[in-house]
Amino acid sequence: MPDAIPAFKPQAPEQSLDKDILAEMPAYDLIELFFFAYRDFVSDPDRILDEYGFGRAHHRVLHFVSRQPGLTIAELLDILRITKQSLNRVLKELIEKNFIESRTGTADRRQRLLHATPQGHDLALKLAKLQTRRIMRALSGAEPQAKEAISQYLLCLIDPDDREHVKHLVFGPDKT
Amino acid sequence: MPDAIPAFKPQAPEQSLDKDILAEMPAYDLIELFFFAYRDFVSDPDRILDEYGFGRAHHRVLHFVSRQPGLTIAELLDILRITKQSLNRVLKELIEKNFIESRTGTADRRQRLLHATPQGHDLALKLAKLQTRRIMRALSGAEPQAKEAISQYLLCLIDPDDREHVKHLVFGPDKT
DNA sequence: AATTTTATGTCAGCCTTGTTGACATATCTC
């Protein structure tokens, strides 16, 4: 299709060229940088988790429970997108080792409201700080607006149907 | 500690306040957005890989081999940071199913130079385009400089000792 | 009050993908 329909050709030739290139040429740089960045980003916590006999799955659970005291099982499953059997395996260990506490719901007594114990909060904070250090180092050389651009980019990588949910989780229900 | 030691208080109150906040307050937003974005970013390829009986491990191998024809086993191990046994399991399958070809090195006949077959390139490209679509969608609303800021950010998240190596891999040996 | 739905827990077994350790082979280097 080298010869476009005349009506389309003169209209915005640069943009259509751009579009063609983008359609043909994968964004290898961002794909690969994302892979390498994530690989190293999760490697910091790994070392510490090892000392506790925990893995990444435990980290994810502990993180979200610590961040949102009173989180229910159903909400956690929705965040992690794993099965309840997978969740239960690591959650049970976190409870047994006293990093998370499971309380029966008050309004709905079928629910379990999850809370991090002081020990749990300590570990979660320790790991979050480790990752924060890496983030701050990466941000240190950047312009002030960069952080906003990066947040926006990451948010828009998320499935559109889940974006509002994530916004809610990350920035809180207050911030519209 | 509401009352600071007088000697410290007057000295750069804004900056020290900033630093304190950063030291105390984890970057929960970027930590969590990174998690959710990565979760969805890898989910696109997963669906297609399933049809071929492949998993994420196969994807990673195929991607880098397709991107760098003639890649050796040692180089691939260095990129993926897994053991040769883990690599061999998936590589063997990719070769058996004719997505990758292993040629004996010419200069050093001990080496295996890996190449994607036409079928392999097709699949790799198909997956890369899927991910590119998501990336472009996320970038579409952003300022033109945003892409540069994001690349820079991701690059700086990578371990400093590996950064030059990754730069080399992603942007090519030519670009300094 | 009886029934159905919902939230959670649990058992059993399977798959992928990572790990370690040991050992084999071909080839290159000294």
Next chain:
DNA sequence: GAGATATGTCAACAAGGCTGACATAAAATT
């Protein structure tokens, strides 16, 4: 020829996903 290097392979194990089936308590519905 001896030793180092690049790769392949066998066996066993662990983490963390998955499915399917079934159990229980509490809420919701009829």
